[in-house]
Amino acid sequence: xxxxxxxxxxxxxxxxxxxxxxxxxxxxxxxxxxxxxxxxxxxxxxxxxxxxxxxxxxxxxxxxxxxxxxxxxxxxxxxxxxxxxxxxxxxxxxxxxxxxxxxxxxxxxxxxxxxxxxxxxxxxxxxxxxxxxxxxxxxxxxxxxxxxxxxxxxxxxxxxxxxxxxxxxxxxxxxxxxxxxxxxxxxxxxxxxxxxxxxxxxxxxxxxxxxxxxxxxxxxxxxxxxxxxxxxxxxxxxxxxxxxxxxxxxxxxxxxxxxxxxxxxxxxxxxxxxxxxxxxxxxxxxxxxxxxxxxxxxxxxxxxxxxxxxxxxxxxxxxxxxxxxxxxxxxxxxxxxxxxxxxxxxxxxxxxxxxxxxxxxxxxxxxxxxxxxxxxxxxxxxxxxxxxxxxxxxxxxxxxxxxxxxxxxxxxxxxxxxxxxxxxxxxxxxxxxxxxxxxxxxxxxxxxxxxxxxxxxxxxxxxxxxxxxxxxxxxxxxxxxxxxxxxxxxxxxxxxxxxxxxxxxxxxxxxxxxxxxxxxxxxxxxxxxxxxxxxxxxxxxxxxxxxxxxxxxxxxxxxxxxxxxxxxxxxxxxxxxxxxxxxxxxxxxxxxxxxxxxxxxxxxxxxxxxxxxxxxxxxxxxxxxxxxxxxxxxxxxxxxxxxxxxxxxxxxxxxxxxxxxxxxxxxxxxxxxxxxxxxxxxxxxxxxxxxxxxxxxxxxxxxxxxxxxxxxxxx
Amino acid sequence: xxxxxxxxxxxxxxxxxxxxxxxxxxxxxxxxxxxxxxxxxxxxxxxxxxxxxxxxxxxxxxxxxxxxxxxxxxxxxxxxx
Ligand SMILES: Nc1nc2c(ncn2[C@@H]2O[C@H](COP(=O)(O)OP(=O)(O)O)[C@@H](O)[C@H]2O)c(=O)[nH]1
Numbered sequence: 001x002x003x004x005x006x007x008x009x010x011x012x013x014x015x016x017x018x019x020x021x022x023x024x025x026x027x028x029x030x031x032x033x034x035x036x037x038x039x040x041x042x043x044x045x046x047x048x049x050x051x052x053x054x055x056x057x058x059x060x061x062x063x064x065x066x067x068x069x070x071x072x073x074x075x076x077x078x079x080x081x082x083x084x085x086x087x088x089x090x091x092x093x094x095x096x097x098x099x100x101x102x103x104x105x106x107x108x109x110x111x112x113x114x115x116x117x118x119x120x121x122x123x124x125x126x127x128x129x130x131x132x133x134x135x136x137x138x139x140x141x142x143x144x145x146x147x148x149x150x151x152x153x154x155x156x157x158x159x160x161x162x163x164x165x166x167x168x169x170x171x172x173x174x175x176x177x178x179x180x181x182x183x184x185x186x187x188x189x190x191x192x193x194x195x196x197x198x199x200x201x202x203x204x205x206x207x208x209x210x211x212x213x214x215x216x217x218x219x220x221x222x223x224x225x226x227x228x229x230x231x232x233x234x235x236x237x238x239x240x241x242x243x244x245x246x247x248x249x250x251x252x253x254x255x256x257x258x259x260x261x262x263x264x265x266x267x268x269x270x271x272x273x274x275x276x277x278x279x280x281x282x283x284x285x286x287x288x289x290x291x292x293x294x295x296x297x298x299x300x301x302x303x304x305x306x307x308x309x310x311x312x313x314x315x316x317x318x319x320x321x322x323x324x325x326x327x328x329x330x331x332x333x334x335x336x337x338x339x340x341x342x343x344x345x346x347x348x349x350x351x352x353x354x355x356x357x358x359x360x361x362x363x364x365x366x367x368x369x370x371x372x373x374x375x376x377x378x379x380x381x382x383x384x385x386x387x388x389x390x391x392x393x394x395x396x397x398x399x400x401x402x403x404x405x406x407x408x409x410x411x412x413x414x415x416x417x418x419x420x421x422x423x424x425x426x427x428x429x430x431x432x433x434x435x436x437x438x439x440x441x442x443x444x445x446x447x448x449x450x451x452x453x454x455x456x457x458x459x460x461x462x463x464x465x466x467x468x469x470x471x472x473x474x475x476x477x478x479x480x481x482x483x484x485x486x487x488x489x490x491x492x493x494x495x496x497x498x499x500x501x502x503x504x505x506x507x508x509x510x511x512x513x514x515x516x517x518x519x520x521x522x523x524x525x526x527x528x529x530x531x532x533x534x535x536x537x538x539x540x541x542x543x544x545x546x547x548x549x550x551x552x553x554x555x556x557x558x559x560x561x562x563x564x565x566x567x568x569x570x571x572x573x574x575x576x577x578x579x580x581x582x583x584x585x586x587x588x589x590x591x592x593x594x595x596x597x598x599x600x601x602x603x604x605x606x607x608x609x610x611x612x613x614x615x616x617x618x619x620x621x622x623x624x625x626x627x628x629x630x631x632x633x634x635x636x637x638x639x640x641x642x643x644x645x646x647x648x649x650x651x652x653x654x655x656x657x658x659x660x661x662x663x664x665x666x667x668x669x670x671x672x673x674x675x676x677x678x679x680x681x682x683x684x685x686x687x688x689x690x691x692x693x694x695x696x697x698x699x700x701x702x703x704x705x706x707x708x709x710x711x712x713x714x715x
Numbered sequence: 716x717x718x719x720x721x722x723x724x725x726x727x728x729x730x731x732x733x734x735x736x737x738x739x740x741x742x743x744x745x746x747x748x749x750x751x752x753x754x755x756x757x758x759x760x761x762x763x764x765x766x767x768x769x770x771x772x773x774x775x776x777x778x779x780x781x782x783x784x785x786x787x788x789x790x791x792x793x794x795x796x
Contacts, residue, residue, distance in 0.1 A: 085748040088741075116775045119750055276739060284752040291774075306777075313770065313777070314761055322764035416779050420765030423781060429768070530742045530784050532749065535770055535777040 019078060019103065022067060026074045027186045030103070032096055032127055033111035034120050035082030036536045038139040040064075041169040042111055043079040046179070070179045078105065084119070086126045087233070087283065090453050094237055100131055101222075102245035106186045107133045109178070114144035114151055114166070115306075115537055118294035124160070125197055125286050130226045132194045134162045135181050142168040143539060147306065150299040159293050161193035170542060199229075199285045203278070206232050206267045210260055217256045218248070231260045233282055234275065309537050313413070322417045327502065329410075333401050335498040338478055341393035342494075348392065352385030371578070379574025379627075380567050386623040387566040388559065390475045395555045398471065402440060403550040407541040411436050415533055418509075422528075425513040426520035427464075428457035429531040435461075435512060438468040441558060442670055443677040445470075450681070454529045460516050462678055463691045466670040467512040467698075468505065471558055472618035476665050477501050479622060483645040484658035500662075508666050511698060523690070561673065565617040573613065573627055587628055601700055602660030602707030604652065611664065616672045621665065656710050660703045667699030722757065722780070722788035723769070730758045731790035738787035746788065750774040757790060 019028065033039045043049070047066025064079040080099055081092035100108055110127050112120035117138070128134050138151060157164040163181045167174030184190045199207070210228035218224070230238050243253060268275060316325060356377060363373040405411065415432035422431050430452050438445030445465040452458040469477055478501065486496035520526060576587040584592075587609065595605030606628045614621035626644070629651045648657075669692045670678070679688040725731055733755045736743050750773060751757070758772040768779045 088744045088748050119774045119776050122748075122750060276743075280747070280752070283747045287747075287750050287752050287755075290750075306772075306775075309777070310760060317761055317763055317770070319762065319764050319766075416763050416768065416770065417765075419763060419779070419781070420767050423767070423783075429779075429781070528783075530745060531768070531779075531781050532745055532784065533768070533779040535779055537777075 019076060020065065021076050022074050026067075026076045027107070027182075028076045028078065028103075028105045029107045029109055029182055029186075030078045030080055030099055030105035031109050031111055032080045032100065032123070033082060033137075034084055034113065034116075034123055035534070037082070037111045037113040037120065038167075038169045039079055039082060039111045042109070042137065042139065042167065042175075042178075043077060045169055045172050045175045046075075047077050068179070070183055073183065075182070078103075083123065085123055086130070087230075087235075094241065097130075097238070098241045098245065100127060101226075102241065105131075107135060107182050109135045109137050109182065111137045111139050114138045114140045115147055115149055117151060117298055118290055121290035121293055122287055125195065125290055128160060128162060128194045129197060129229070130223055132162070132192050133185050134192075134194070135178070135185055136160060136162055136164045137174075137178055138164060138166045139169050140539075141166045141174075142171070143537065146540075147537075148300060152297045152299070156293070156297045159296065160195045162195075163190050163192075170545075195289075197286050197289045200281050202267050202271050203229075203232065203282065203285075206263050209263050213256055213259050213263075217252050218246070222246075229282070231257070232264055233279055234264070306537060312538060313535065316410070316413050317416055326414060326417055327506070329405075330505065331498055331502050333398065333405075334478075334501050335494060336401065337394050337397045337474075338482065338497050338501075339494045340397045341478070344393040344396075345389050348389035349385070352381075352389055356381060356385065374578060375571050375574050379572075380570040382627065383566045383570030383573070383620060383623045384563060386626065387562050387619050390479065390622070391472075391562060391619055392555070392559055394475055394478060395471055395558060396551055398474065399440070399550040399554045400547045403546050403554070404541050404543070407539065407546060409536050409538045412533060412535050416535060419531065419533070421513055422516070423531070425517040426526065426528050427460050427513075427516040428452045428454065428528060429533055431457065431461040431464075431512075431516070434465060435468050435509070438465045438470060440471060440554065442466050442468075442470045442674040446674060446677045446681055454526075456520075456524050456526045457529065459682065459687060460519050460524055462681060463519065463687070463694055464512045464515050466674065466691065466695045467515065467667065468508045469666055470618070470671075472562065472671065473665050474501075475619065476622050477504055477662055479644070480658045480662050480665075483642075483648070484653070484655050504662060504666055507663075511667065511702075515694065515698065519694075562617050562619040565672075566620050566623070569613065569616060569620050569624070570627075573624055577628065591628065600707065601664070601703035602656055602710075603664060603703065604657070606651070607657070607661055607664075611668055614671075615669065618665070618671050656707060660707055663703050663706060664699045667695050667702055669693075669696045717791050717793050719789050719791055722759075722771070722785035722790050723782045725757070725759045725790055725792070727759050727762060727769075729792065730756060731792045732756055734789040734791045736788055738784075742784055742787060746784070749776070749778055751788065757788075 021028065031039050031043055043064060043066060047068050049064070049066045066077045066079075068075050068077065078099065080096040083090070083093045083096050086093055086097045086100075099105065108127055108131055110120075110124045112124060124134070124136055136156070138153060138156075141151075144151065151166070153164045153166055163185060165174055165178045165181050167178060169175070181190075185192070198204075207225060207228045210232055211224045214222075214224045214227055218227075227242075239253075239257060242248070243250065264275070264278070268278060273281075315321060359377050359381060360373065363377060411433055414436055415429055418432040419429040422429055431449075433451065434445050434448040437448040442465050445468075446462050449458050449461045449465070452461055478497065481497040481500040481504075482493065485500045486493035573587070576590075577585050579586055581589065587606075591605030591609045593605070594608045598605050598608040606625060610621045610624040610628065613624050626647065629647055669675070675688055675692060678691045679685070682688065719734055720731070722731075733751050733753055735753070736746055736751065738746075755774065760770045760772055760777060762769045763779070768781045769785065770777050770779045771785075
């Protein structure tokens, strides 16, 4: 009996891949392509969704799904991870290959980069070989024309035998045409005449032989030519996938594999070559084909088409200036953030103060009980007010600038500059990228760690991501640096604050490297695996869109999360302050209990308490602290940072307390969201626990050393 | 006249053609995926501040390779023609 694949292949496979179609008649399209060719952007413009985009390779790893309607037909779009090939069996490649092969998409759209067509054709050829319903989307045509690269799409379409659409996904140009092309292809209304890569004769002969065997065992539904080629090429992961996605008899399948082995061995003997040479020959045939096609269709008017990029790289990654420029840029970003956030912060904060007054009046007017007013106004509203006025302005400035750098393509250059140090730390070069993402949000950074293949290095990257401060912690750092290190006034105050924060970040990076190395030498032993990083071309960012996008997608998202957590937290804190046992509030009780230990590491009980209560979101540490201090003494109006300083100093703060608090903010347990994300990503309680405890211990040690040294020296 | 060197020894700004990849494992496959088959033109572009990795131009893309990888790539430098 032959092995049968379920005849209702589509729905079965769709379930395996978690594809949710709106109805059974939906047409499923898969988006494939090299990393960083604009797949997410195409996905977004097709579906109207907002996948994260950014100019660095490897950010899409999950299968995002979306829908659109065209001419009264529903389409389901699946965004596959970016890959260079289907031959290498990295995690992304397996996902992409398996979906195209076993997920039965109706059409595969191969997104390619017009400025680097030759390399992109390699993947396109491999996909066309597997599936004939392909539309090649030549994206980034605007960048190509900026670089004076001309592509003869008619010729290309003729050569490849599949429809071609040129797009500028960012501006939405060509998207309608793409939809139309997909429709025609799905409905079989175009002539598809897929190109065939010619392999050496002995390979073609073996393929024929293997195909015969496949017909005997497997259902005809599968592309036997492609399968034969890849079985000949010996692909263990593909063999696993065949077993996984097809309802087949293991015994018969193993028989097939051993027959393939026989055929392979015979041919190797006959031609007197090694298996390696066989594999090389297959790859070379594909690449040579891509090269010759590219030669025919790509015309570049200038000899050095990427000359501007090269010049920029020579400066931004140069021996002498690479790292200073990097730190300088970071400094400028923070300086702009601090400087620019000052004024709006003050305005927002006085607005909230005023509102608080009004609310209090209103509560008095309706004769609300004190506890209700306390809980809702002094607790919830005040915390909210702080979170918004302190967080919103810096984020509204920081995120757009950060996104700008991301879009420009600077992040991979940072990875390039820092790679050596990560290598020394036995970590993965791409960890520099995930670390950069951590500046935005550690949870996002942890998710970004998926771009790291090796499980060991990925865990290191996940555990150490928290050592760079995220946007929830910047406000804390900025506020403390401004009031204690820079002083609130004076001409150079924002520069001093910037320097302090830069120092904190450099320290954070240093600790990241140190802990990565420590982990590599202890619980995550191993050597760094191979590192290949593409430095994508710089792309002109769209300033306007970036501002809008980063404010709506990132700033408001992060703020929303903070607000949701701050509101209930405000109530909890207020209750803890106002419910007393033996005349001591619960909060003071806890703080007193923590105090001796906290003092040892240069903090006080209330600060430590604030960090612990701030577990749900780092943003609320300072507001908690303010509320706890205020409940002890007279209630003062906090209208400016000077008053904040007074409040802190009255509670025994010195510059050392500020430094230790900053250090502890930099090195302590990740926030609840990040921990949850780590748990989801690693699927392991153990590693989540390590991610919790390692930064915490680091923080305690660092603060202890600093506090004790300073005290010993008697500053 | 032509001579063989490993890619990590290719001086900045110089070009050469791939002669052979000496690794036999995953690294080899990754390199092949980037199009580094025999006779592919490679140009060494710039080196990172710490001296490693180095960025190369391969088939129109810029790829950074660590010494650990580039030492597996044998390059034929073509002399003046
Ligand atoms: N100029 C230009 N930029 C584009 C185009 N398509 C995408 N981009 C930019 O290229 C970068 C990478 O795009 P993305 O969709 O994240 O690529 P993916 O990794 O393939 O999903 C982003 O910064 C996009 O804004 C295009 O057609 N023209």
